[in-house]
Amino acid sequence: MGLLKVHGIARLTRNPEIRYIPGKDTAVAKLGLVCSEKYKDQESSAFYEAVCFGKPAEIIGQYMKKGSQMYINGKLKLEQWEQEGQKRSKHVIIIESFEFAGGKKEGGKQDNESDGGEYKFSGDFSEDDIPFMRFDERLAW
Numbered sequence: 001m002g003l004l005k006v007h008g009i010a011r012l013t014r015n016p017e018i019r020y021i022p023g024k025d026t027a028v029a030k031l032g033l034v035c036s037e038k039y040k041d042q043e044s045s046a047f048y049e050a051v052c053f054g055k056p057a058e059i060i061g062q063y064m065k066k067g068s069q070m071y072i073n074g075k076l077k078l079e080q081w082e083q084e085g086q087k088r089s090k091h092v093i094i095i096e097s098f099e100f101a102g103g104k105k106e107g108g109k110q111d112n113e114s115d116g117g118e119y120k121f122s123g124d125f126s127e128d129d130i131p132f133m134r135f136d137e138r139l140a141w
Contacts, residue, residue: 029057
């Protein structure tokens, strides 16, 4: 079994959605990300769904907003479900660590209202607790 790692700089396409795993104090942040690439006079963009767990999710919820830029390190996970009798799937980025990115605003504050820093997932709960499949169903997004 292989593992596909994801590293890159992206912007949030919407404000993060923060929820908590039922019966636990573990935060889950659901994000929309866009990565843009320029080549000569052409630009292309790719859109992704991403999630982050625990304290890093709370930090994302506190400091990040639509348009914020971040450097992410994570892995790609395939989410599968059935809808109206048809099998559906999408790739989701599971953020393992991140750093705030972006330039300075007027007044010397970071674009993301932070002084930067990297946050690594602490692994305080088992993989069975992480709702990889059907985030929408288990966390009522």
